[in-house]
Amino acid sequence: MGAEQGTELKIKETIRSSRLDRNFPKEVMKSHGGEKLLLCYLCGSCAGGCPVGRLTTSYNPRQIVRMASLGLKDEVLRNNSLWFCTACFTCTDRCPQGLEVASIIRVIRNIAAEEGIVPQVFKELGSNILETGLAYKIPELRLKKREEQKLPPLPPSDTKAVDKLLEASGFLKLIKEQPKKEA
Amino acid sequence: MAELRYAFFLGCTIPYRVTSYEVSARKVAAKLGIELVEMQDFNCCGLPIDPISHDAMLLLAARNLCLAEQQNLNITTLCTGCAITLRKVNRTLKENKELKETVNKHLKEVGMEFKGTIEVKHFAHVLAEDYGIEKIKQHVKKPLAQLQVSEHAGCHFLRPIEYAGFDNPEDPTVLKGLIEATGAKYFDYMDKTNCCGFTIIAIDDEISLQLTGSKLSNMHDAGAQAVVTVCPSCFLMFDVQQPRIEKVFGKTFSMPVLHYTQLLGLAMGMSAHELELDTHRVAATNMLSKIG
Numbered sequence: 001m002g003a004e005q006g007t008e009l010k011i012k013e014t015i016r017s018s019r020l021d022r023n024f025p026k027e028v029m030k031s032h033g034g035e036k037l038l039l040c041y042l043c044g045s046c047a048g049g050c051p052v053g054r055l056t057t058s059y060n061p062r063q064i065v066r067m068a069s070l071g072l073k074d075e076v077l078r079n080n081s082l083w084f085c086t087a088c089f090t091c092t093d094r095c096p097q098g099l100e101v102a103s104i105i106r107v108i109r110n111i112a113a114e115e116g117i118v119p120q121v122f123k124e125l126g127s128n129i130l131e132t133g134l135a136y137k138i139p140e141l142r143l144k145k146r147e148e149q150k151l152p153p154l155p156p157s158d159t160k161a162v163d164k165l166l167e168a169s170g171f172l173k174l175i176k177e178q179p180k181k182e183a
Numbered sequence: 184m185a186e187l188r189y190a191f192f193l194g195c196t197i198p199y200r201v202t203s204y205e206v207s208a209r210k211v212a213a214k215l216g217i218e219l220v221e222m223q224d225f226n227c228c229g230l231p232i233d234p235i236s237h238d239a240m241l242l243l244a245a246r247n248l249c250l251a252e253q254q255n256l257n258i259t260t261l262c263t264g265c266a267i268t269l270r271k272v273n274r275t276l277k278e279n280k281e282l283k284e285t286v287n288k289h290l291k292e293v294g295m296e297f298k299g300t301i302e303v304k305h306f307a308h309v310l311a312e313d314y315g316i317e318k319i320k321q322h323v324k325k326p327l328a329q330l331q332v333s334e335h336a337g338c339h340f341l342r343p344i345e346y347a348g349f350d351n352p353e354d355p356t357v358l359k360g361l362i363e364a365t366g367a368k369y370f371d372y373m374d375k376t377n378c379c380g381f382t383i384i385a386i387d388d389e390i391s392l393q394l395t396g397s398k399l400s401n402m403h404d405a406g407a408q409a410v411v412t413v414c415p416s417c418f419l420m421f422d423v424q425q426p427r428i429e430k431v432f433g434k435t436f437s438m439p440v441l442h443y444t445q446l447l448g449l450a451m452g453m454s455a456h457e458l459e460l461d462t463h464r465v466a467a468t469n470m471l472s473k474i475g
Contacts, residue, residue, distance in 0.1 A: 032237065032275075032282070051378045055393050083234070083386045086394075088378035089342035093352055102343070106234060113235035121385035125231040129243070133226040136199040146198075149206055149459075154198050158224040161293035165246060168289045171232070171239035 020071035027111060028068055033103025040065050046091030046101045052084050059084035061091050061101050068108055077112040083119050113174050126175040130166060133157020187313065189259035190251040190301075191219035192269065194415070195227050197261060200423075201415035203459035207444040208261050208306060210458065214451060215314060215322060219259070222250055228265040229272075244272035245286050248303075249295040258303040261444075263339035263414040266305035271346040273303050305340060307413045307443055308349055311357050319364045324452040326366025329473045332446070333370045333407035334358045335398060335421060337414035338378050352376060361443060362411055365450035372405040374398060381416040384424075389431075395420040396428040399436045409439040409470050411446050418442065422464045439467035449474065 028034040040062075047053050047062040058081045067076045076082065082105070091101035113122075125135045132138070134157060143154055166172060197205050212219050229243030247269060251258045260266050276283045277299040287296055304312070310319060334355075341352035350357040355376065362369050380394030399421065402410055412418045422440040429435055440463060448458040460467050 051374075051380070051394055052383070052390055055390050080386075084383060084390065086338070086378045086380055086382045087234075088338035090338075090352075090376075090378070092343045092345075100343070106237060109234045110237055118235055119386060122232060122235045126235070129227050129232065133224070134195040134199070135227045135231040136195050138199050142198065142202070146202070149202060151202065151205060151209070152221055154193075155221065155223045155225070157226045158293075161224075161246065161295075162226045162243065164293050165242040165289055166239050168292065169236060169238040169242050171236045174235055 015070065015072070021073040022071050024071045024073040025069050028104065028107050031107040031110065033100050034107035036097065036099045037065065037069050037104055039097040040069060040099055041097060042066060043096060045094045045096060046099075049090045049094050051088060051090065052086060056081075056084070061085070061105065064108065065099070065101060065104060068104070076108060077115060077117060082109060082112060118174055123175045126166075126171065130163055130172075130175075131159070133159050133162045187216060188218040188220060188256060189304075189309065190222050190254050190256040192222055192225060192228070192247060192251070192258050192260040192262075192265055194260060194262040194265040195231075196264075196415040196419070201418055201442075203462050204261055204415055204418065204442040204444065207442055207448050207453075207458040210453060211444045211448050211451065212306075215310075215319070217309070217314065220254060220256055222247070222254070222258075225250055228260075228262075228268045230264045230268040233268070240268070241272055241282075241286060242289055244268050245276060245290060245297050246293070246295060248273050248276075248301065249290060249297055252298055252300050255300075257301050259306050259309050260303070261306050261413070261415065261442075263305060263337040264416060266303060266308070267339035267343075267346055269303040273299070273301070274346060305413065307340070307358060307361060310443075310447075311361055312349065316360050316364050319361070319447070323365060323450045325450055325474075327446070327450050327474050328366045328368070329475075330367040330409065330470065331370050331407055332362060332367045332409045332411050332441070333372050333402040333405065334362060334375065334411050335379065335417055336376070337412065337417040338376075340413055341376065358411070358413065358443065362446065365446050367446065367450075370402065370405050370407040372398075372402040372407065374401055379417045379420040381420050384420070391420065392424060392428050392431050395424060396432050399425065399428060399438055400432060400434065403434075403436050403438060407438070408473065409441055409446075409467070411441050411443050413443050425465050437465060437469070439463065439465050439470045441467070 229240035233240040380391035384391040
């Protein structure tokens with residue numbers, strides 16, 4: 001996934017109400033962390049403090065929040081820059097309205113994932129967790145080296161339990177089904 | 184003082200790539216008299232997949248919390264990501280009855296129940312709060328007075344304040360206090376609390392490298408001889424990625440990266456080899472010659 005493709009979140013023409021998905025803000029607000037979406041008054045504290053926003057004009061948390069609250073669902077979901085947030089939570093801590101901005105971004109990402117937009121890295125991490133219980137597959141050599149390092153053996157995870165929980169959360173279909181569209 | 188015995192949550196990144204952190208932490212803990220009890224069959228804390236499924240993250244985190252509850256121990260962890268995730272889920276489930284019921288319905292399927300009987304703290308948090316700076320100072324055999332270091336605490340050590348909650352994220356002092364306890368000189372630098380960018384390196388590596396690089400550049404300019412981290416992911420950015428960052432910036436930093444447990448270990452009289460400082464990408468030879 002490169003920075004050059006489709007990362008500009010720009011709306012150049014007039015936004016017509018027919019384009020808005022009025023249900024989308026409600027969808028965001030019913031998820032844990034997204035409840036305060038509509039309290040945003042666009043002060044820009046989030047964008048001003050965003051370390052990524054300082055490096056690229058492609059990512060702007062205020063813009064994502066505003067577009068989500070208007071109901072520009074497709075524009076927000078189908079844009080690479082949605083995945084640029086590092087989850088540093090500076091925006092959340094500085095928001096004068098108490099919006100959990102980083103959590104709102106996460107809620108929107110979760111919705112994108114449900115629509116089949118899952119960046120490859122999350123599929124890999126997810127598959128590793130399914131297979132081993134951990135986010136990374138730890139090479140045999142590393143496990144053996146632990147003896148030399150006098151570290152206790154790494155206990156194997158209960159993957160049966162992990163898989164059962166992941167299945168219950170609806171996670172399996174996110175990483176296993178063919179996505180409708182690559183992010 | 185609380186009993187210094189904790190369920191030790193290792194997480195994924197440390198056994199995968201950053202064992203020098205685990206080795207040094209275990210050695211330091213043993214010498215300080217902090218008991219780290221193994222957690223059998225733990226799983227990923229859940230944070231890496233939170234971006235695509237908050238529900239999956241909740242269940243993974245909750246299962247780990249249940250394991251520690253069964254051991255009747257509070258959790259400590261070396262990873263800031265694991266710490267903030269387990270802290271956040273632990274508190275949320277304690278406070279939100281409805282969510283707790285939903286989570287417990289699923290946990291029941293794997294023979295578990297979240298009760299809400301334990302607490303979670305990052306290991307540096309344990310050192311500063313449960314153990315205490317003054318007591319740490321008593322263990323310092325070889326004060327590192329010749330050393331000038333900067334910190335990179337890592338976002339999840341400080342934020343979101345609602346759940347990290349033990350330091351001021353705009354002007355943090357906890358790690359500073361821990362560093363100064365070793366006798367080392369603490370060097371401030373511009374944008375000290377900025378993010379390293381680890382979480383998006385697979386999405387856009389250029390932005391990640393810029394984020395860590397500008398911090399390296401700032402601390403280098405401020406005169407730091409080393410940087411101290413308390414997170415395995417931040418460590419990977421500062422140490423393992425440093426040669427790439429140097430290429431991008433066209434600058435040589437040669438900035439050794441130390442886990443706090445290594446800095447403390449050195450001050451307690453352990454050797455760099457014992458603390459696996461010689462396994463890092465960036466050589467600490469120059470820095471070590473300063474402390475003799």
